[in-house]
Amino acid sequence: MVSPHLKSLSDLEAGDLGVVRQLRGGHEFTGRLAAMGFTPGVEISLARNDGRGPILVIARGTRVALGRGEAARILVELVAKSVDPDQAREMSAAAMPGDKPLVVALAGQPNAGKSTVFNLLTGLSQHVGNWPGKTVEQKIGFHHAERITLKLVDLPGTYSLTANSLEERIARDFILREQPDLVVVIANAASLDRHLYLLSELLALPAPVVLGLNMMDVAEQQGIQIDARALETALGLPVVPMVASRAQGVRELVQVIEKVASQQPRPAPNRPEIRRDHKAVLEQVRYLLAGHVPAPYPPDWVALKLLEGDAEITKMIHARVDAAAWEPVHNILKAHEDAVLAIAGGRYAWIERIVRAAVTRPRIGQITLTERLDRAATHPVWGMLILLGILGTAFGLTFSVGVPLQRSLDAYVVQAFAGWAHTALSGAPWWLSGLLVDGIWAGAGMVLTFVPVLAIFFAVLGVLEDTGYMARAAYVTDRYMHLMGLHGKSFLPLCLGLGCNVPGVLCTRTIESPRARLLTILLAPLVPCAARLAVLAVLAPIFFGSSAIWAALGVLTLNLLLLVGLGYGLHELVLGGEHVAFIMELPLYHRPNGRTIGLSVWQHLLEFVKKAGTIIVAMSALIWLLSYLPTGDFQTGYLAHAGRWLTPLGNLLGLDWRMFVALLTSVVAKENTLATLSILYPNATAEGGLTAALAHAITPAAALAFLVIQMTFIPCVATVAAIKQETRSWKWTLFSVALMLAASLTIGMLVYRVGLLF
Structure with a gap:
């Protein structure tokens, strides 16, 4: 029964000042909150609560973002109603006290x-x-x-x-x-x-x-x-x-x-103690554990962990003692479930003594730079506009700097070397020169051309993390990400996927929850990357003429609906319907460190080239072999035969085998769709080009279905390699490929059938 004078933290308004009285949600949740500074008796002030999405709280001088579900489990006693935020901060601050390496x-x-x-x-x-x-x-x-x-x-x-x-x-x-x-x-x-x-x-x-x-x-x-x-x-x-x-x-x-x-012997540090009212309980547990704690675990530490409700230590000790020895320990733990707060309270009392001895706080009324910036950065409207501006700048850098560098590398390094290699290998068998140049070197060149784009993304990511802004981006997008069963930390990886799915997948390592991270990885390839958007921009006018913009918007809308729908469905599969807690510190803003960011970019690029690059080169060589063997003619290769074999499926979508082969070659790189169509359709290189060749080769309903499938088809090799690298699992990598294949063909078939009605 909740006391009538207590209120949920989620019910407070911005500027309210309160004292935490109860934490509800079990040992794990309570322990996590305690580590963030939330213990009974601590004063808090509410910095922002917009009625939807996460709230922003100040506790022990730290700004913390809490999901509404998490905030609802924190019961507080209201001390002052609608206190001015600056005054609330001041009141809260005043209340806190050789040879071998x-x-x-x-x-x-x-x-x-x-x-x-x-x-x-x-x-x-x-x-x-x-x-x-x-x-x-x-x-x-x-x-x-x-x-x-x-x-x-x-x-x-x-x-x-x-x-x-x-x-x-x-x-x-x-x-x-x-x-x-x-x-x-x-x-x-x-x-x-x-x-x-x-x-x-x-x-x-x-x-x-x-x-x-x-x-x-x-x-x-x-x-x-x-x-x-x-x-x-x-x-x-x-x-x-x-x-x-x-x-x-x-x-x-x-x-x-x-x-x-x-130094020998080493002086003993001043260690914290459990709260006085639980000292006897701790001594009892220590006594009962004597002789049952395995090395290298310290007995005193194990006793504390048992009282904190640490599931792993509890399971270990329970397995090592017989039922008779465990029963009295279990009874004590059950009778003192509040011990986790007694331990946290003892630690914070120790911290307050330490701080009082060595720290002088700022004068009352001083407003920090972080507070000034957060008034805009965490605002539900201005915060989103600032975020969109930052992301727009990131994409602008990518397209104004990264893409030209990418094209220059492709033209002056990759293609130039390929031309020289073809000349040097002119006397070699066709399959050898083709495999080495158009297969292996093409894959290696693709890895090389990714470097400028990835470097910019990793640098932008490093700056956002190092300045402390990343937490604000997660905060303002949290309410929207709940549509897919995720929280705000998944926003940036999905957003980065608009430029390239590879950095989008790699960026998921900023998400702490393994399950939420996996779900974000599975959804990242559904975000239309720049290459797929380029294919859409070229083909939509060919298929739909003056109505191309509406067709493209329709395709992108379906893409977004599929992303949200699969996100919600996968939430049940991957997370089992589990609620992903949103508890996140909003750190102080500070100047980014160029050396740290540079080293981070270098390490991430090196890791991508070594791991993902290996898979890309291997897959590129395999696709080339399947395309040109056994005759050396693309139209009679194994891949073309596979496309013809898929003709019955193509009939359900209104597509012939050539359109399917274009989809299959896009697995190497999404831009390959256009090159493949140019090869397979007669007269594509004559006057009028691909536009004239395709204009009458496909119905509008089938064209729309093709564009939808193209935007949601199997991820490119680079993205598949990134998924494997981040999940460390072929099971989830293949699941991602199968999911996108099934989803793209299913929605494509529905679009085609509906299109035939008009």
Whole structure:
């Protein structure tokens, strides 16, 4: 029964000030909220609530976006109604108080600058792969200091170690099982209160810890003064002030790492304790677990995890003890389900003591740059207009810079080399020269021409992420993405797909939820890319003349409806109807770091060329062989035979075998549709060109069906390779291909049959 004086957070209005009293939703949800700063007793102020879509809340000095479903499970006591947002922020702020490489784990919450520190220390001396058996990116690099070599492992950015996500599980398992010599926690000095939460959890693990206090310049801009020496004394561990964006403090960090590694015995840090009213409960669990905790897990840490409701640790301990030994532990856990809040409360009390000892807050009434910018960036109308402007700029750069570079590479490198190779191989058998030049080199050339476009997309993505704007884009689009069972974080990958589906698929790695990420990957190829739009722009006037614009708009509308419909249907299949929680920090805005963005672009391009490029070249060679064997004539090749074999299916769509072959060759590259039609239709190269050849070769109903199928047909080889690269699964890759094939033919058939009625 909810107390009548409590209100759901989703029911509050912008400017309202309240105190969190209850969290509903189970251990996992409660633990995740606690890591973001939401615990009973914390004061919050509502920065934005437009009645639809996510809401924006300020808790412990951090701006957090919450889905309406998540906000509804947070019950608050209203303290002040419709307080001016600046006054609410002020009230909330006033209320808050050698030989072998040394293995160093870099840990930190998102937006702390951890990747910048990693790149500064390792440069290009790093390996990017995946954690064993996982799809989460793994980065390992080396730094050679004067007296020691550091092997740096960049752990996934995570808010806590409660294993609510794959990233959290990887981070804590590495620290526990691999036992690094040292853990460096990179914290954002401008949001120190919340970033110390991860440190409070890491102090319960055995590895020694150093705190890298990054973004000191941003903290100063916010009017926050931090006494690093006082902080070091309060924590009982080394603290290194840093401005990683300007490479300040990096050398000092290495020196401190060397000192701590050689220090014996190591001083014990000041660790947080559970809230006083639950200390006896924790002691009981510790006593009952004696002798049952396997190495390398610390018994005290396991006891805390059991009280927090950690499903993985609970399952492990339950499996190791008999029923008689487990029953008293289970009874205690069941009787104290609120222990997760007692643990989080103890950590935040510890954080408040630390902060009071070392941090001076800005004067009351000071409005930050982030707050000023967010008034527009998170507005339901102005926010969308700003986002559309940014995306328009990105596409403008792509078409004004990337596409000309792509064409230049194709003309002056790919085609020039192909012409030279044909001449050099003029005496070789036709199949050998064709395979090497038109098959293998054509595929390699395609990979090369992708580089300028991908570089621009990755650079734009890097700037948006590094400045902190990416979270705002997800926030303002969340309400629209719910039409497909997704949330705002899926918007950018789908939007990038308008330029090219490949970066759209690769961009999904910014989505934390594995299932939501998979669903977005499956939907990304349904977005009409620039190549398909180009084919539509050429063929629509040929088929429909002056009515081409309406035909094209109709095709694109069907494409959008198919995207939304399949998204909603796949939501039930992939997510099982599961609600994808939308809880996301809105970080402070700050200046992008060119070095970090450049290294990120280089790594992503290298990864694409090495992995996706291999598949593209192989598939290009295979398609060429199928096209020209056994006679060397395209019209009598295996692919042409396959097209003729599909004639019965073509009759259902009003298409002959040549149209089907054009669809099949578009699998290599969507632009191939036009080239194939030019080859297969007689007189296509004569006066009038393809327009005259196709004008009377197909009915309007069949032409419309062909355009619909072309826009939604099997993804190109590059996109298929990207899907395989990101899902690490042939099952889902083939499912994506089969889904688009079935969907395109089905909707094409419906369009043709309906078109015959007019």
